[in-house]
Amino acid sequence: MADYKVVAATTFGLESVAAREVRDLGFRDVTVENGKVLFQTSEEGICRANLWLRSADRVRVEVGSFKATTFDELFEKTKAIPWSDWLPENAQFPVDGKSVKSTLFSISDCQAIVKKAIVESLKKTYKVTWFEETGPLFRIEIAMLKDQATITIDSSGSGLHRRGYKTLIGLAPLRETMAAALILLSRWKPDTALIDPFCGSGTIPIEAALIGMNIAPGMNRQFACENWPWIPKEIWRQLRAETHDVADFSQELHIIGSDINDEVLKVARRNAEAAFVSDKVHFQTLPMAQLSSKRKYGKIICNPPYGERIGEVGEIDRLYKEMGKVFAQLDTWSYYVLTSHPDFELLFKKLASKKRKLYNGNIRVDLYQYYGPRPPKRAAR
Numbered sequence: 001m002a003d004y005k006v007v008a009a010t011t012f013g014l015e016s017v018a019a020r021e022v023r024d025l026g027f028r029d030v031t032v033e034n035g036k037v038l039f040q041t042s043e044e045g046i047c048r049a050n051l052w053l054r055s056a057d058r059v060r061v062e063v064g065s066f067k068a069t070t071f072d073e074l075f076e077k078t079k080a081i082p083w084s085d086w087l088p089e090n091a092q093f094p095v096d097g098k099s100v101k102s103t104l105f106s107i108s109d110c111q112a113i114v115k116k117a118i119v120e121s122l123k124k125t126y127k128v129t130w131f132e133e134t135g136p137l138f139r140i141e142i143a144m145l146k147d148q149a150t151i152t153i154d155s156s157g158s159g160l161h162r163r164g165y166k167t168l169i170g171l172a173p174l175r176e177t178m179a180a181a182l183i184l185l186s187r188w189k190p191d192t193a194l195i196d197p198f199c200g201s202g203t204i205p206i207e208a209a210l211i212g213m214n215i216a217p218g219m220n221r222q223f224a225c226e227n228w229p230w231i232p233k234e235i236w237r238q239l240r241a242e243t244h245d246v247a248d249f250s251q252e253l254h255i256i257g258s259d260i261n262d263e264v265l266k267v268a269r270r271n272a273e274a275a276f277v278s279d280k281v282h283f284q285t286l287p288m289a290q291l292s293s294k295r296k297y298g299k300i301i302c303n304p305p306y307g308e309r310i311g312e313v314g315e316i317d318r319l320y321k322e323m324g325k326v327f328a329q330l331d332t333w334s335y336y337v338l339t340s341h342p343d344f345e346l347l348f349k350k351l352a353s354k355k356r357k358l359y360n361g362n363i364r365v366d367l368y369q370y371y372g373p374r375p376p377k378r379a380a381r
């Protein structure tokens with residue numbers, strides 16, 4: 001069993017949520033940088049991170065990091081990495097790149113040089129001159145940051161937000177990783193009610209149900225590293241069996257997703273079925289203005305229309321004012337509202353207990369967090 005430096009890539013603003021997840025999974029030497037959480041682990045840990053991280057975008061394995069200010073230096077230092085320890089002879093190894101504040105600023109040149117250096121290194125071991133690249137995928141990234149070259153391999157394949165349940169999408173769907181992060185940030189517990197009154201395709205309620213039932217977010221999908229020869233198949237077999245053992249399918253949950261749009265709710269119901277949580281989430285057609293609950297305590301977590309992608313600006317202002325009045329009636333609840341509208345608090349007529357700057361795709365947004373009182377005792381909820 002070897003020791004690997006692993007990078008969980010995150011959306012900006014979600015590093016601390018992902019770091020909490022990484023620590024909870026028991027990984028060692030956890031450090032946080034912009035857009036990433038770094039940790040040390042084994043082959044098993046690489047698989048576990050892919051299966052269980054809810055808020056991270058992907059899991060990369062670092063193969064080398066060194067200073068490089070010339071293309072010669074980049075070539076020689078990349079070639080010196082024992083690539084045949086990582087890549088089998090038939091590996092597919094496309095090279096992506098990025099460069100920030102570095103002498104080697106041409107991304108396409110960095111990519112081409114790294115590709116050539118890997119080929120030269122592999123030629124020596126495999127004694128061939130041409131690689132067909134028909135086997136397992138090892139997507140490589142060369143990242144230049146202030147003249148430091150870091151080479152990683154993506155172990156996830158498609159992004160971790162692809163849980164495998166969203167065959168259909170709504171008007172402006174939230175990424176599954178972001179929805180999970182909002183729930184984790186709210187510190188929602190499965191014995192508490194959760195409502196998303198703008199649920200669209202159901203991402204927040206579905207992610208909450210997965211969290212509530214302790215279902216691994218990657219349970220129903222495949223990962224690139226499942227086909228890597230140096231990760232024993234037995235690890236995957238055991239970890240997948242464990243996801244079934246630890247899932248609590250009998251967990252009672254009080255999760256409601258509502259939306260004004262009937263059509264989008266059909267999508268939500270189908271997504272919930274595909275995620276095997278349809279009996280745990282109640283979807284209903286309801287304009288937000290009619291939102292109410294008999295429960296004394298709970299959490300509202302939502303991303304209402306922003307006016308950037310859907311909806312007209314005047315309408316949005318009216319909607320946010322209305323939200324302020326409706327949510328105020330649930331004054332013992334906590335609310336978490338994700339929006340890009342700069343005047344949200346003004347329209348909602350309440351200052352947030354805390355604001356968090358995030359990115360929803362390319363849109364700069366804020367998570368407005370309003371903390372309600374703590375429920376006195378479990379039995380009282």
Ligand SMILES: C[S@@+](CC[C@H](N)C(=O)[O-])C[C@H]1O[C@@H](n2cnc3c(N)ncnc32)[C@H](O)[C@@H]1O
Pocket residue numbers: 170171172173174175197198199200201202203204258259260261264286287288289303304305306319
């Ligand atoms: C940004 S989308 C939410 C996307 C959702 N989180 C998802 O993952 O698909 C906003 C949603 O609010 C709904 N909506 C707009 N006005 C509403 C209203 N007055 N009451 C309830 N829902 C409304 C829209 O139909 C849309 O589905």
